[in-house]
Amino acid sequence: MSVHTVKEILASLRRKESKPSEWTETALRMIEQHDPTIGAFLTVDGERALERARRLDGEAFDGALFGVPYALKDNICTRNLKTTAASRILESYIPPYDATVAQRLAATQGVLLGKTNLDEFAMGSSTENSAFQLTRNPYDVKRVPGGSSGGSAAAVAAGMVPFALGSDTGGSIRQPASFCGVVGLKPTYGRVSRYGLIAFASSLDQIGPFTRSVEDAAFVLQAISGHDERDSTSAPQDVPDFVRGLEGGVKGLRIGLVTGLDEHGVDAEVQAAVGKAVQTLQDAGAEVVEVHLPHLRYAVATYYLIAPAEASSNLARYDGVRYGRRAAGQSLAEMYENTRSEGFGMEVKRRIMIGTYALSSGYYDAYYRRAQQVRTRIREDFEQAFKRCDVIVMPTTPTTAFPLGEKVDNPLQMYLNDIFTIPANLAGLPALSVPCGVSSEGLPIGLQLLAHWWDEATLLRVGHTYEQARGFAMPLPRMGA
Amino acid sequence: MGYETVIGLEVHVELKTKTKIFCGCSTNFGDPPNTNVCPVCLGHPGTLPVLNRQAVELALKAATALNCQINQDCKFDRKNYFYPDLPKGYQISQYDQPIGEHGYVEIEVDGRRKRIGITRVHLEEDAGKSMHGEDGRHSLIDYNRTGVPLIEIVSEPDIRSPEEARLYLEAIKSIMQYCDISDCRMEEGSLRCDANISLRPEGSTEFGEKTELKNMNSFRNVQRGLEFEVQRQTQLLEQGQAVTQETRRFDEATQTTVSMRSKEEAHDYRYFPEPDLLFVHIDDAWLDRVRAELPELPAQRRARFEQELGLPAYDAGVLTAERAVADYYESVVAAGSDAKTASNWVMGDLLGYLNAQGLTVEASPVRPEQLAGLIAQVDKGTISIKQARDVFKLMCESGKDAEVIIKEQGMEQISDEAVLVPIVEEVIANNPKSVEDYRAGKQKALGALVGQTMKATKGKANPAVVNKLILERIGG
Numbered sequence: 001m002s003v004h005t006v007k008e009i010l011a012s013l014r015r016k017e018s019k020p021s022e023w024t025e026t027a028l029r030m031i032e033q034h035d036p037t038i039g040a041f042l043t044v045d046g047e048r049a050l051e052r053a054r055r056l057d058g059e060a061f062d063g064a065l066f067g068v069p070y071a072l073k074d075n076i077c078t079r080n081l082k083t084t085a086a087s088r089i090l091e092s093y094i095p096p097y098d099a100t101v102a103q104r105l106a107a108t109q110g111v112l113l114g115k116t117n118l119d120e121f122a123m124g125s126s127t128e129n130s131a132f133q134l135t136r137n138p139y140d141v142k143r144v145p146g147g148s149s150g151g152s153a154a155a156v157a158a159g160m161v162p163f164a165l166g167s168d169t170g171g172s173i174r175q176p177a178s179f180c181g182v183v184g185l186k187p188t189y190g191r192v193s194r195y196g197l198i199a200f201a202s203s204l205d206q207i208g209p210f211t212r213s214v215e216d217a218a219f220v221l222q223a224i225s226g227h228d229e230r231d232s233t234s235a236p237q238d239v240p241d242f243v244r245g246l247e248g249g250v251k252g253l254r255i256g257l258v259t260g261l262d263e264h265g266v267d268a269e270v271q272a273a274v275g276k277a278v279q280t281l282q283d284a285g286a287e288v289v290e291v292h293l294p295h296l297r298y299a300v301a302t303y304y305l306i307a308p309a310e311a312s313s314n315l316a317r318y319d320g321v322r323y324g325r326r327a328a329g330q331s332l333a334e335m336y337e338n339t340r341s342e343g344f345g346m347e348v349k350r351r352i353m354i355g356t357y358a359l360s361s362g363y364y365d366a367y368y369r370r371a372q373q374v375r376t377r378i379r380e381d382f383e384q385a386f387k388r389c390d391v392i393v394m395p396t397t398p399t400t401a402f403p404l405g406e407k408v409d410n411p412l413q414m415y416l417n418d419i420f421t422i423p424a425n426l427a428g429l430p431a432l433s434v435p436c437g438v439s440s441e442g443l444p445i446g447l448q449l450l451a452h453w454w455d456e457a458t459l460l461r462v463g464h465t466y467e468q469a470r471g472f473a474m475p476l477p478r479m480g481a
Numbered sequence: 482m483g484y485e486t487v488i489g490l491e492v493h494v495e496l497k498t499k500t501k502i503f504c505g506c507s508t509n510f511g512d513p514p515n516t517n518v519c520p521v522c523l524g525h526p527g528t529l530p531v532l533n534r535q536a537v538e539l540a541l542k543a544a545t546a547l548n549c550q551i552n553q554d555c556k557f558d559r560k561n562y563f564y565p566d567l568p569k570g571y572q573i574s575q576y577d578q579p580i581g582e583h584g585y586v587e588i589e590v591d592g593r594r595k596r597i598g599i600t601r602v603h604l605e606e607d608a609g610k611s612m613h614g615e616d617g618r619h620s621l622i623d624y625n626r627t628g629v630p631l632i633e634i635v636s637e638p639d640i641r642s643p644e645e646a647r648l649y650l651e652a653i654k655s656i657m658q659y660c661d662i663s664d665c666r667m668e669e670g671s672l673r674c675d676a677n678i679s680l681r682p683e684g685s686t687e688f689g690e691k692t693e694l695k696n697m698n699s700f701r702n703v704q705r706g707l708e709f710e711v712q713r714q715t716q717l718l719e720q721g722q723a724v725t726q727e728t729r730r731f732d733e734a735t736q737t738t739v740s741m742r743s744k745e746e747a748h749d750y751r752y753f754p755e756p757d758l759l760f761v762h763i764d765d766a767w768l769d770r771v772r773a774e775l776p777e778l779p780a781q782r783r784a785r786f787e788q789e790l791g792l793p794a795y796d797a798g799v800l801t802a803e804r805a806v807a808d809y810y811e812s813v814v815a816a817g818s819d820a821k822t823a824s825n826w827v828m829g830d831l832l833g834y835l836n837a838q839g840l841t842v843e844a845s846p847v848r849p850e851q852l853a854g855l856i857a858q859v860d861k862g863t864i865s866i867k868q869a870r871d872v873f874k875l876m877c878e879s880g881k882d883a884e885v886i887i888k889e890q891g892m893e894q895i896s897d898e899a900v901l902v903p904i905v906e907e908v909i910a911n912n913p914k915s916v917e918d919y920r921a922g923k924q925k926a927l928g929a930l931v932g933q934t935m936k937a938t939k940g941k942a943n944p945a946v947v948n949k950l951i952l953e954r955i956g957g
């Protein structure tokens with residue numbers, strides 16, 4: 001198995017050493033060969049992908065991702081291509097429109113191969129909540145790929161596509177990137193348009209790339225960033241040249257180490273790998289400072305009020321009336337009840353109930369309002385911290401990928417896995433997960449970097465510098481146990 | 482024991498924007514079902530709302546015209562409930578930071594001004610329209626109306642009778658039309674009204690148990706529904722029974738109200754801030770501009786008509802109720818007509834004709850300058866008032882100017898003495914008996930002579946001139 005980065009594919013295409021259709025064929029072959037084991041894709045749009053690629057064969061190299069195959073998480077709407085959010089309720093839903101990111105990628109002349117698996121409506125940390133199939137970790141198929149964007153992470157890790165998009169609400173890009181040994185980037189909230197992303201928690205959701213290098217992440221981010229008038233929360237913020245910004249090193253940059261992380265049960269191997277990564281950055285000229293995030297410990301609780309509250313409202317539209325699954329019923333109320341009972345899985349129902357409760361009259365102040373207040377505190381923690389440093393370093397997750405089935409019946413355990421990723425969502429910060437080692441069991445470990453709002457440039461520069469300096473290449477996945 | 486009626490109204494007014502509040506679909510009324518829809522207003526997965534600034538502009542105008550304090554930082558909230566005509570399962574509305582609060586309107590009750598407080602004015606999106614099949618098994622939904630911008634105007638419980646409620650509604654409608662905020666066509670649903678009504682012993686300051694009244698689709702029905710409720714609640718209280726807090730529906734066929742749902746079934750809307758939209762900041766410049774551009778409102782115009790034009794209060798009230806009528810009237814006056822004469826024509830013949838034909842004043846076949854032209858013909862003495870009313874009818878039918886019709890019909894009044902003198906002298910010569918009678922003191926005989934002269938001129942003689950000429954000749 002040989003895998004290629006976006007950069008390598010583009011270079012080869014530009015030099016006319018290869019044709020777009022060859023890359024698409026290779027990708028489809030990889031999917032055919034490995035996906036029966038991995039289960040990353042819910043839909044493979046092979047014929048149309050080949051058709052598009054062949055058309056590009058005859059065209060001059062033009063768009064920024066000309067001829068590069070890619071995949072989209074199946075909660076990103078694609079016109080005329082089934083988009084399910086891995087839910088029975090949208091089992092056969094075909095959107096009448098394209099998400100902005102899908103449109104932007106199409107405009108770069110990339111080739112969409114298909115849609116990847118996820119936890120239903122992006123609710124989960126293992127992709128086990130998909131209504132349709134399990135996705136397995138390419139490094140150990142008995143383990144989870146992480147979630148909710150487990151399909152996109154696994155597809156990139158397994159070499160099926162050089163990049164894929166996911167969505168990150170509480171870590172759904174960074175955690176699976178960490179578990180699958182790839183690069184995952186959650187941009188600043190508002191950097192990438194959410195138009196066409198099936199909403200889970202609107203104030204937290206953000207689309208971002210999975211890639212095999214930080215440089216590729218910069219490249220893809222460039223293609224999907226920028227204000228979109230269809231998303232009022234997308235910021236009219238200048239988009240810098242991320243790729244050019246990669247060079248320049250970390251000399252003089254201040255790296256913030258968060259104090260008191262031990263209390264969150266960080267695995268020793270993870271701690272060691274992250275420590276080593278910090279040393280690498282220090283050796284490259286960065287200065288290390290300590291920072292405090294006193295409200296970090298409340299992040300999970302805060303998140304699990306705000307996200308379900310928004311979700312309970314966002315998922316109200318799945319009522320069987322206009323699209324998607326509709327169950328029979330003797331009355332309107334019964335039709336609603338049957339449709340939603342049959343259409344939603346356990347975790348989705350759990351969160352709808354938690355969210356409905358948190359917003360109920362009499363409980364709103366104690367839960368939702370309180371959670372928003374804590375969210376403000378967490379944001380302020382970061383404001384303070386970033387006065388002392390340029391990037392903050394943390395593990396992406398406390399542990400490496402856990403076995404399939406281990407936490408599926410223990411939602412609290414599952415939720416606690418998001419402790420280090422949730423704060424960036426609550427604060428709206430950009431955050432990046434870069435592979436920083438492999439455990440004794442051969443499982444990838446992720447280094448998480450967080451930067452100031454809108455400063456993806458510094459984030460990517462530090463990530464890129466680390467990647468260049470780390471002194472090892474990630475081993476290729478075994479695709480077996 | 483006597484009871485005092487306490488009423489508060491919630492009025493929904495559709496704003497006159499070209500496109501919906503959160504998408505680009507047309508707001509046109511009456512198009513085939515589900516033709517003005519898109520993924521956004523159908524609530525497709527992944528779609529997001531984008532605020533139409535024009536809707537904010539109109540809501541701001543409304544709140545200003547209703548004397549509200551403006552929240553310069555207002556926000557949107559989600560009101561969550563399930564209904565098939567609500568595609569997202571929530572309505573985007575405003576909860577705790579509405580665009581306007583603490584306003585009022587004035588109405589005139591029995592010749593006295595009364596101020597009705599306005600609690601709040603907020604902006605929200607309309608829902609679709611459900612139509613239930615007669616087989617009782619099917620319902621159809623038209624989503625054309627989904628996302629049409631609305632403002633909800635909530636009054637204080639300051640209204641004390643069904644009649645006041647109607648007057649309040651008329652005042653609201655009038656203000657909305659003056660500011661070009663809404664058509665306020667109740668029959669098309671662009672103005673809708675729900676009422677809260679309770680009774681309390683006279684002199685009491687505490688509110689009684691209230692009922693909420695829905696489904697009243699005309700101003701008349703609002704008044705009737707409330708009148709029925711007053712009656713029903715009075716009866717209950719007099720019998721020593723309690724009024725149940727509930728929602729009731731006005732039934733047009735029976736002119737009564739019937740129970741829809743009790744308070745226990747009331748919704749918990751789980752309001753929370755809409756995360757898909759930003760705060761709306763209304764800066765001073767925007768607010769100042771809206772204030773400056775606000776047209777003269779009905780109450781001000783009415784006062785001006787009374788004071789500057791010297792119109793009776795009744796005339797001023799009728800003429801200013803609708804902005805278009807007031808505009809029409811003022812154009813007639815501007816074209817040179819006497820204020821009171823113009824008022825008589827507009828309120829009488831013009832509105833009479835338009836109402837009979839079901840036309841709006843904008844669609845009047847007679848333009849204001851044409852009406853002024855007609856009035857001028859009467860002033861000049863070309864035609865009599867009686868003739869003028871016939872000419873007006875012909876103007877309505879043909880759209881022609883009064884002058885043209887008078888010529889065509891040969892209606893010009895003869896006022897030229899040189900023409901009339903020989904005729905008058907001939908009539909006097911031919912009617913010695915009448916002359917004698919008049920001189921003997923029979924006033925009636927003068928009428929006979931005038932009548933003969935009119936007959937001789939086929940009715941075209943100017944009666945005043947004829948009168949004068951005869952008197953000059955037979956003394957008096």
Ligand SMILES: [Zn+2]
Nearest residue numbers: 504506519522
């Ligand atoms: Zn629309």
